[in-house]
Amino acid sequence: MLIRIIWRGFKKQLSNYLIFFFSLIFAVMVYYSFTAMTYEQPLIRSAGKNTQLVGMLGFGSFAVVLILLFFMANTNRFFIENRRKDISIFHLYGLNYYQICLWFILEIFFIGIFSFMIGIGLGVLLSKLFSMILVKAMDLPLQVHFFFSTDAVVATGLVVLFILGVVSLQILWLVSGYKFSHLKKLQLRKIQAMKISLWKKILGVIGVLLLLGGWGMAISYIDFAREASEYFGLIQGNGLLMGGIFLLCVIGSYLFFAFTLRWYNSYRPKRLNKNLGMLSRSEWQLRLFSEWRFFGSITVALGLALAILGGMAAVVSLEMRSVNEIAPASLMITRESYEKIAPKLQEMRPYQRQSLNFKTVPAKQSVEISGEGMNSQPEIMDMVSLSDYRSFQKTNPTLRDISLKTASSTVVLSSYQRYLNDYTHYSKSIYLKNRRLTVQETHPNFFGDTNLRYGTGMIVVSDKLFNETPGLSYTIEVIDVKNHNEEKLNRLIRKRLKGDWDFPIHYKLAWKNKQIIGEVSKGEGSKKEDSTIYRSEYTSYQEVYRMTRSSMGLVLFVVTFVTATFIITTASMVTLRQLSEFKQKRKKYALLRQMGIPDKTIYQEIKRENRVVFFIPAILALIHSILALSVISHIAKNADYWFVYLFCGLMLVVYALFYWISCVYQKKLL
Structure with a gap:
């Protein structure tokens, strides 16, 4: 038995x-x-x-x-x-x-x-x-x-x-x-669930305010981030601000389900007398009393999973976009190394070749990063002429159009512009050893791999100014072959070149009496206070692409499948609870049928309960994740987020599918 x-x-x-x-x-x-x-x-x-x-x-x-x-x-x-x-x-x-x-x-x-x-x-x-x-x-x-x-x-x-x-x-x-005594206590808890005291209403209001506060800070993130960076520093300030927004959303979500929604469902206007609306609110109020932790956890975890996926997608997007910015041609190589492979390159004709002439010069420009102070010490910069810039622009269409207004005007190509544009401020003047330049514009530095050059910054000047300015000259050869010769070119590079760092220069610069003191010289520095910089030998598009694609593709693959697994398991948990709760309430629905309420009305009530349980946590998590993406977009400029938005839609589709399965199964049991 x-x-x-x-x-x-x-x-x-x-x-x-x-x-x-x-x-x-x-x-x-x-x-x-x-x-x-x-x-x-x-x-x-x-x-x-x-x-x-x-x-x-x-x-x-x-x-x-x-x-x-x-x-x-x-x-x-x-x-x-x-x-x-x-x-x-x-x-x-x-x-x-x-x-x-x-x-x-x-x-x-x-x-x-x-x-x-x-x-x-x-x-x-x-x-x-x-x-x-x-x-x-x-x-x-x-x-x-x-x-x-x-x-x-x-x-x-x-x-x-x-x-x-x-x-x-x-x-x-x-x-x-x-x-x-559990069953007896459960009955007492049901009675308590229907009562909303004053302090619970206050907590319900606080929950809404916390959510609105977190969302508002996310929408106006850059304004708050600048203030936080000034007080705590760039990294610490942004970290504290993100943590604060996260805590506000987490605590607000739990309070929203524990008190705000329960208070809302305790209000029963007369219009709810139709279509069992009063019963629906009572059931949802009772459900929230015992399961607010579950719904809060689902909401926070889903939002966090989609936000992490968004962050990874942003990184992958920027890294894949940087491939064409780092290696805009099949091969960028130093003049010295080019001469080693020039005879073999004849086998890959026709190919395009362009020589980019640079000068490394001492220069001073004040750069202020919010929370990190101002750097006003002289350093070395790479200089390129406007004619070379425009010629290279034909190969590298990511470069913006430039027109210099005066003979002393310059355009700065900065590596900070992609990630810290909202936190970085440049002075309008650049001092060289023999003159002062006026900064006309500042653009992102998409002039190929920075490891092929010496300077931390790069400036574009007129041809006349380029020829008149003294400095260490060097040349980079840009080779562009047909697509079917890319692999052959890569094999030639691996066979003939080692990819070493070479061609050192050293310098020791200072700013005295509004002038730059010091020189830039070839070779390694002999003194401890000298700074020595090397250049890489070449940059190959195929090597950069394969390395970036393999690493970023792996990251996106893992994060995508983990997120998909989490979405499916959470939807399964919600479905499981709904079906189990329905079996316990079948007697109530049978009683409603005996009271003369049509099956269609009862089924509409079942669907209403399922919609609330499935879609309120999902939509709240969706809002969290979308606002998290807006925060990420302030830091990682120009990234593509279509993949994450696709996944947000996929989450709604998965939850809609499990909602439909629950409704169909419950209708059969009705």
Whole structure:
């Protein structure tokens, strides 16, 4: 008889266990696929050492474990709370604490092991697809084959056993806290849930104010960031401001669900008498009393996951865009190294060649970075003529059009303009040793790889001024070949050049009596106070592209799949709670039907409850993430965020799908 009762209790939870089961299968499949790729030697060799493939995939696997642990712990707590009546019956039939716990643990282990077997099977079948996506994301010249790893199976099995062990300890703790008076206390809590005292209303108002304050600071981030940078420094100020916005949104979200929404639902205007609106608000008010922590956690975690994805997408976008800015031509090479490969370049005709002439000169321009003070010491700058600039602009279309207004005008190309434009202020004058220049404009420095030049800054001047200004001259050759010769050119470079840092210069500069004191000389400095700078030998577009694409593609791949896993597991948790709550409320709906309320009206009420539960946390998380992206966009200028907005839409689609599944299933049970 007891076995029959236990089995009946298990069958009642079977539909809930199915959602738990399928979500666990998906997580196991993703974890196995990530782990298997770390043992796939052809993929690792093709990726190379610079991408750190194993470490990044290991991080993704660890993140999946944390998500899985969070999912199972929350779901298991919910299962135990929903089976309080079963625990009471078990006690009445004489089962002790350890026997009850053992039964629940066996249920979890049965589902966990079964889902592990199916998840591994699907992971083995789909691991080739995962590898193909990774190879495509990293743009690796690799043919993907079917791969099975026993080490990955063992590692996945150990992780699942560890998680099941943690959940078993949770079961022991949850069941030990059960008392027979729980049901009576639950009724008292329901009565308390319907009462909203004055201090709870105050906390509800505070929750809204905190959310509005955090959102307002995010919208006007740059104004607050400048003030914070002045007081605490650039990095510390921005870090504190971001942390402050995050805390406001987190605390505000929890207070919003705990008090604000409950207070709102306690207000029941007469218009709600139609279509069971009064019942809907009462149910939602009661639900929030016991589950506000769950909804708050889902909201914060979803917003944070999408914000992290947005940050990574911004980094990937900027890094991929920088490929054409660092290497705008097939090859940029020093004149000395060009002469070594010039005879072999004849085999790649036709190709375009351009010589860029630079001068390294002592110069002084005051640069102020908010919170970091002002740098007004003289340094070396690279100078290029306007004619060379315009000629190179044909090869590098990212360069902006420039027209100098006077003979002493100059345009500054700054490396700060991409990331710290809102925090950086330049003086309008640049002092050379023999004259003063007027800064006409300041643009981002897209003049190729800065490692090929000496200066921390770069200025564009008229041809006449370039020829009249003394300085150390050097030349960079720009070679642009046809696409089908890119690989051949790269092999030639690897064979003939070492990629060394060479051509040193040294200097010691000072500012006295409104003049620059000191000279720039070739060779390494012989004194400790001398500053020595080297230049790199060449920059190849294909090398830069492959290195950037492989590393950024790997990052985006891991973060994307981890975020997708988290979105699916959170939607599964919400669905699980909805279906379980519905089974407990079926008697209420049956009573409404006996009172003459049409099935259509009852179904509309069910859909209304599902919409509130699914979409309020999702929309609030969406607002958090979009405003987080606005903060990131103030720091990382000109990044593309379409991928993140696509994922935000994907999150809504996933939640809408689970909402639809819940409604359809509940309609069948109605």
